[in-house]
Amino acid sequence: xxxxxxxxxxxxxxxxxTLMDELKPQLVLLQQEVKRLGIPVVILFEGPRAAGKVTALxxxxxxxxxxxxxxxxxxxxxxxxxxxxxxxxxxxxAPARGSITLFDxxxxxxxxxxxxxxxxRNYPGYIRDINAFERQLADDGCLILKYFLFISKKxxxxxxxxxxxxxxxxxxVTTQDIDYLKNYKRNRELMDGVLQSTDTQWAPWHVIxxxxxxxxxxxxxxxxxxxxxxxxxxxxxxEKLFESVPAQRTVFRLLPARGIETYDLGLTVADExxxxxxxxxxxxxxxxxxxxxSKKVPMILCFEGNDAAGKGGNIKRIARALDPRxxxxxxxxxxxxxxxxxxxxxxxxxxxxRTGHISIFDRTWYGRVLVERVEGLIPESILPRSxxxxxxxxxxxxxxxxxxxxFWVAASKDEQLLRFEARQAAPEKQxxxxxxxxRNREKWDAYQTAINDMFRHTNTDFAPWTVVESNSKQYAxxxxxxxxxxxxxxTL
Amino acid sequence: xxxxxxxxxxxxxxxxxTLMDELKPQLVLLQQEVKRLGIPVVILFEGPRAAGKVTALxxxxxxxxxxxxxxxxxxxxxxxxxxxxxxxxxxxxAPARGSITLFDxxxxxxxxxxxxxxxxRNYPGYIRDINAFERQLADDGCLILKYFLFISKKxxxxxxxxxxxxxxxxxxVTTQDIDYLKNYKRNRELMDGVLQSTDTQWAPWHVIxxxxxxxxxxxxxxxxxxxxxxxxxxxxxxEKLFESVPAQRTVFRLLPARGIETYDLGLTVADExxxxxxxxxxxxxxxxxxxxxSKKVPMILCFEGNDAAGKGGNIKRIARALDPRxxxxxxxxxxxxxxxxxxxxxxxxxxxxRTGHISIFDRTWYGRVLVERVEGLIPESILPRSxxxxxxxxxxxxxxxxxxxxFWVAASKDEQLLRFEARQAAPEKQxxxxxxxxRNREKWDAYQTAINDMFRHTNTDFAPWTVVESNSKQYAxxxxxxxxxxxxxxTL
Numbered sequence: 016x017x018x019x020x021x022x023x024x025x026x027x028x029x030x031x032x033t034l035m036d037e038l039k040p041q042l043v044l045l046q047q048e049v050k051r052l053g054i055p056v057v058i059l060f061e062g063p064r065a066a067g068k069v070t071a072l073x074x075x076x077x078x079x080x081x082x083x084x085x086x087x088x089x090x091x092x093x094x095x096x097x098x099x100x101x102x103x104x105x106x107x108x109a110p111a112r113g114s115i116t117l118f119d120x121x122x123x124x125x126x127x128x129x130x131x132x133x134x135x136r137n138y139p140g141y142i143r144d145i146n147a148f149e150r151q152l153a154d155d156g157c158l159i160l161k162y163f164l165f166i167s168k169k170x171x172x173x174x175x176x177x178x179x180x181x182x183x184x185x186x187x188v189t190t191q192d193i194d195y196l197k198n199y200k201r202n203r204e205l206m207d208g209v210l211q212s213t214d215t216q217w218a219p220w221h222v223i224x225x226x227x228x229x230x231x232x233x234x235x236x237x238x239x240x241x242x243x244x245x246x247x248x249x250x251x252x253x254e255k256l257f258e259s260v261p262a263q264r265t266v267f268r269l270l271p272a273r274g275i276e277t278y279d280l281g282l283t284v285a286d287e288x289x290x291x292x293x294x295x296x297x298x299x300x301x302x303x304x305x306x307x308x309s310k311k312v313p314m315i316l317c318f319e320g321n322d323a324a325g326k327g328g329n330i331k332r333i334a335r336a337l338d339p340r341x342x343x344x345x346x347x348x349x350x351x352x353x354x355x356x357x358x359x360x361x362x363x364x365x366x367x368x369r370t371g372h373i374s375i376f377d378r379t380w381y382g383r384v385l386v387e388r389v390e391g392l393i394p395e396s397i398l399p400r401s402x403x404x405x406x407x408x409x410x411x412x413x414x415x416x417x418x419x420x421x422f423w424v425a426a427s428k429d430e431q432l433l434r435f436e437a438r439q440a441a442p443e444k445q446x447x448x449x450x451x452x453x454r455n456r457e458k459w460d461a462y463q464t465a466i467n468d469m470f471r472h473t474n475t476d477f478a479p480w481t482v483v484e485s486n487s488k489q490y491a492x493x494x495x496x497x498x499x500x501x502x503x504x505x506t507l
Numbered sequence: 508x509x510x511x512x513x514x515x516x517x518x519x520x521x522x523x524x525t526l527m528d529e530l531k532p533q534l535v536l537l538q539q540e541v542k543r544l545g546i547p548v549v550i551l552f553e554g555p556r557a558a559g560k561v562t563a564l565x566x567x568x569x570x571x572x573x574x575x576x577x578x579x580x581x582x583x584x585x586x587x588x589x590x591x592x593x594x595x596x597x598x599x600x601a602p603a604r605g606s607i608t609l610f611d612x613x614x615x616x617x618x619x620x621x622x623x624x625x626x627x628r629n630y631p632g633y634i635r636d637i638n639a640f641e642r643q644l645a646d647d648g649c650l651i652l653k654y655f656l657f658i659s660k661k662x663x664x665x666x667x668x669x670x671x672x673x674x675x676x677x678x679x680v681t682t683q684d685i686d687y688l689k690n691y692k693r694n695r696e697l698m699d700g701v702l703q704s705t706d707t708q709w710a711p712w713h714v715i716x717x718x719x720x721x722x723x724x725x726x727x728x729x730x731x732x733x734x735x736x737x738x739x740x741x742x743x744x745x746e747k748l749f750e751s752v753p754a755q756r757t758v759f760r761l762l763p764a765r766g767i768e769t770y771d772l773g774l775t776v777a778d779e780x781x782x783x784x785x786x787x788x789x790x791x792x793x794x795x796x797x798x799x800x801s802k803k804v805p806m807i808l809c810f811e812g813n814d815a816a817g818k819g820g821n822i823k824r825i826a827r828a829l830d831p832r833x834x835x836x837x838x839x840x841x842x843x844x845x846x847x848x849x850x851x852x853x854x855x856x857x858x859x860x861r862t863g864h865i866s867i868f869d870r871t872w873y874g875r876v877l878v879e880r881v882e883g884l885i886p887e888s889i890l891p892r893s894x895x896x897x898x899x900x901x902x903x904x905x906x907x908x909x910x911x912x913x914f915w916v917a918a919s920k921d922e923q924l925l926r927f928e929a930r931q932a933a934p935e936k937q938x939x940x941x942x943x944x945x946r947n948r949e950k951w952d953a954y955q956t957a958i959n960d961m962f963r964h965t966n967t968d969f970a971p972w973t974v975v976e977s978n979s980k981q982y983a984x985x986x987x988x989x990x991x992x993x994x995x996x997x998t999l
Contacts, residue, residue: 093585095585183798184797305679335565377574
């Protein structure tokens with residue numbers, strides 16, 4: 016893409032002025048429409064140093080209302096960023112519906128920074144992560160505009176020289192810039208490879224010849240205005256910005272899954288054995304947590320299950336053995352308005368553990384295919400996409416190095432009734448039972464279907480489900496404790 | 508406090524068990540009450556290494572519902588933290604109403620970490636910041652429980668030795684720990700000094716002898732339960748947790764302030780001079796921004812003013828001269844529910860610039876004493892406290908090294924009417940004018956009073972107000988541009 020690019024495109028001052036006078040008032044109004052229609056927009060600028068990315072971005076934002084956009088400049092990752100999945104720091108900044116996020120350098124630059132730190136990830140891994148990330152955003156209705164500004168070696172040398180000549184800007188020229196210039200051809204090839212492998216239907220690249228600054232700025236402004244217009248028209252027509260094709264998704268190998276009705280939920284354990292085993296497992300877990308921490312392995316424990324089946328009790332028995340500096344219980348309730356204005360998985364980014372830490376999710380992203388499905392909050396038609404997105408999300412976590420365990424804490428319908436009644440009788444437990452629990456109970460069969468579909472579509476080998484038979488709380492607690500300790504042992 | 512402490516207090520197993528059996532169910536219910544009444548709670552643990560802070564914290568959280576609390580472990584500050592006011596990373600984590608935030612080591616430990624980096628701040632500065640921060644939280648209804656766990660030198664040596672002996676925990680013992688032990692007496696004196704100077708009416712210390720772990724855990728649990736009960740009873744009686752006394756506030760020297768009615772808002776500038784001067788000032792500002800960046804000076808520009816007086820236009824003329832990597836416009840709208848559940852100034856923490864950056868606030872924390880006052884959203888009785896809190900906030904920013912400019916962009920009532928009408932006539936400006944603007948206009952006189960009171964109480968020498976006469980937009984733009992460039996020149 017880059018080698019054949021005609022870098023000599025120019026625009027004269029008068030043509031530029033005429034175009035700008037036409038575009039500026041348009042951009043103001045287009046942003047209002049984007050806001051009104053709730054379209055999230057990503058505009059990112061990539062390209063070599065001194066290609067004019069920042070100038071183009073600066074010109075653009077002057078015509079936007081500051082209440083509707085944010086600019087993020089990508090720098091070296093911070094220590095915390097390095098202890099999270101590499102895309103995490105970018106994904107967190109995805110725009111809310113109706114707002115525009117501009118990136119001066121984005122995950123593409125971030126990928127290069129990460130690679131130079133040699134964090135053991137391979138090139139296809141980065142590309143896969145990026146394409147999945149951008150496609151998930153696009154599937155959620157996000158308009159993604161990617162601009163790559165490019166200049167010739169000669170022009171770049173000239174511009175860096177000018178920066179170095181002035182006292183006020185000298186600090187902006189780094190040794191990396193000089194190195195880059197020396198290896199111009201090789202770098203062009205590298206960039207070309209990245210551009211080609213991420214030039215997707217849902218997020219195509221706009222490559223801009225930027226030798227003439229006026230031309231580059233005008234090309235960006237014109238493209239942004241045109242793309243916003245197109246997105247607004249599409250959205251007004253209630254059509255999708257981009258038609259999702261299943262073939263574009265990663266296919267994951269699924270393990271066979273048994274229906275929930277085939278499990279014997281009445282398994283029990285003797286009191287004596289429970290006490291002895293629990294103590295042994297907790298002592299073991301305490302040591303394993305310390306080793307997990309020192310080896311910097313992140314762990315994600317997902318708890319889903321029937322109401323009153325004992326998720327909380329299981330979590331408490333695990334938590335008791337853990338150092339509070341190294342774990343957190345992440346409760347998942349109904350999403351807030353701010354969370355609802357982002358892609359579904361966005362809110363779970365905030366609860367992910369750092370390396371060496373454990374996040375225990377009390378309910379999880381599976382809410383989408385459980386409660387949201389049963390309550391009709393999402394159309395059935397997006398279920399396949401939802402399973403895929405969840406698998407992709409967990410695969411990213413797995414590739415990052417996380418150990419993922421997913422527990423379905425299962426009590427029978429009769430056992431649930433007994434526990435509901437017990438909760439209502441005990442003052443210190445009354446807060447645990449609400450009208451909603453009773454309503455959910457009425458939908459028992461719909462949940463059974465949703466649960467079995469969930470098992471079938473998300474029982475991957477990197478993040479398999481464990482059904483915890485929980486009519487006996489003691490049996491259940493031993494089973495989860497044992498599963499957690501064994502998973503850590505296998506990993507270390 | 509520490510030297511005289513009886514470190515040999517003990518509790519036997521049976522007494523501990525009896526007490527715990529009594530406290531555990533209480534804690535569950537107390538947390539529910541805290542949630543119901545919307546009381547924010549801070550529980551922090553400080554003390555030397557191996558004193559048992561983490562064990563006490565771990566025991567406590569087992570009895571809380573994870574939906575109502577969060578644990579923060581204080582570590583070395585990250586690069587971003589070091590580019591913000593030192594308390595920033597802690598203040599961001601303050602609890603929302605009805606939730607509990609537990610700190611395993613807090614700003615007290617943070618202060619030591621910062622001091623060891625010799626960032627040029629003095630001890631009284633830290634103490635002043637801490638006391639102001641805690642008092643602002645307490646004034647906002649927050650219950651602050653501070654526990655200091657202490658052990659003898661002998662006991663500490665024993666515990667560190669035990670950690671070092673096991674393969675699983677050896678990594679937990681650092682050279683700092685050994686150093687600390689060597690200078691036990693001196694460290695005890697240092698800690699004593701901090702305890703005494705921060706043992707305030709609104710956030711007293713609870714010093715716990717922790718040689719006997721059971722005793723320490725029981726003492727913490729009993730204290731937490733007792734304090735929660737007290738806070739709940741006080742809140743139920745609609746009384747304040749702590750009665751704020753004006754004498755506990757810092758008194759700032761205020762510069763004389765003229766009433767807004769004494770300004771000649773009709774000042775003008777010739778077209779020719781405007782164009783020439785604007786260009787000159789913007790070119791100068793471009794260079795100054797670069798120097799500000801390289802010298803790592805943070806700058807905060809606050810824009811307040813009458814509707815349609817031209818805040819946006821002023822901001823745009825400044826922004827045009829700035830590198831978008833180094834500034835952000837922070838628009839301030841009505842607070843979200845999440846923001847409303849925190850102390851008033853909390854939400855502005857997120858918009859503060861890093862060192863070397865510029866934050867341009869389009870409306871600010873002065874909303875409290877302007878719109879919130881005029882609309883009757885706050886009682887007049889909290890105005891004195893609000894002015895004080897704002898001054899303290901700006902003083903903290905000033906001491907951190909920030910250059911703070913506050914602009915009142917003033918147009919006359921007649922001029923405002925002309926502009927409102929012009930906005931309604933132009934399609935690309937209609938979004939800028941709402942019913943609310945017309946309603947505000949009816950309250951013109953109430954605003955004049957609020958503005959003059961604001962000038963009188965917040966015109967400090969470290970963050971003075973600049974009135975920008977704005978009936979002529981050109982005059983106003985030159986005045987703000989000039990004020991910004993001059994302020995940077997004086998600083999560098």
